[in-house]
Amino acid sequence: MLKLEPLAKSHDRDGFDCGSDPLNLFxxxxxWQHAERGxxxxxxxxxxxxxxxxPVFGFFSLNLCQIKSETMPAAEAKRLxxxxxxxRLGRLAVHLEHQGQGLGKMLVMGAMRKFMEIFRTxxxxxxxxxxxxxxxxxxxxxxxxxxxxxxxxxxxLPVKTIEEAVDESD
Ligand SMILES: CC(C)(COP(=O)(O)OP(=O)(O)OC[C@H]1O[C@@H](n2cnc3c(N)ncnc32)[C@H](O)[C@@H]1OP(=O)(O)O)[C@@H](O)C(=O)NCCC(=O)NCCS
Numbered sequence: 001m002l003k004l005e006p007l008a009k010s011h012d013r014d015g016f017d018c019g020s021d022p023l024n025l026f027x028x029x030x031x032w033q034h035a036e037r038g039x040x041x042x043x044x045x046x047x048x049x050x051x052x053x054x055p056v057f058g059f060f061s062l063n064l065c066q067i068k069s070e071t072m073p074a075a076e077a078k079r080l081x082x083x084x085x086x087x088r089l090g091r092l093a094v095h096l097e098h099q100g101q102g103l104g105k106m107l108v109m110g111a112m113r114k115f116m117e118i119f120r121t122x123x124x125x126x127x128x129x130x131x132x133x134x135x136x137x138x139x140x141x142x143x144x145x146x147x148x149x150x151x152x153x154x155x156x157l158p159v160k161t162i163e164e165a166v167d168e169s170d
Contacts, residue, residue, distance in 0.1 A: 057098050062090065063088050127157040
């Protein structure tokens, strides 16, 4: 059965290919160092029964961030103090061989659940993501992410949307 696990040495980082070199390189070279230094955390989707090295079907990474309300759409900005805490979905990708099978959705739902753990402990206004292109933006919009003008490749998923999505899927 597929399961999300925190990135570990037992995962086959080198065998991962999502078709995007920067994302592949992040998993191979950066994700582990960042996790050790507390800069971000990466979670991989693996078959829990696979022997090491477990093939990686997909992954995402999260880090804490601080948002200036003046950068938010007016409707959101008016409800916020000048700065507020949030969580950034730094990277998300699915192995080429498994794209189009619902794993991207599993990863986004996994990221939302992790957000709720942080939210219950320390608050946070939602999840932010930098989509790498217009295609990725459309993918995120499916889950209720709202593009933030003027650069519509940055998107925001409010905590309310996350709570509803997580409740529905439980
Ligand atoms: C984008 C990506 C994560 C999608 O993963 P996936 O496993 O193929 O997506 P899923 O099968 O879970 O699809 C979930 C939904 O998103 C839609 N979708 C998938 N890729 C999409 C895209 N590129 N644009 C718009 N919609 C997309 C699917 O049609 C599906 O919609 P449905 O629920 O209405 O049927 C994957 O293609 C990938 O890793 N691409 C390379 C890296 C990348 O672009 N990462 C994005 C972060 S910058």
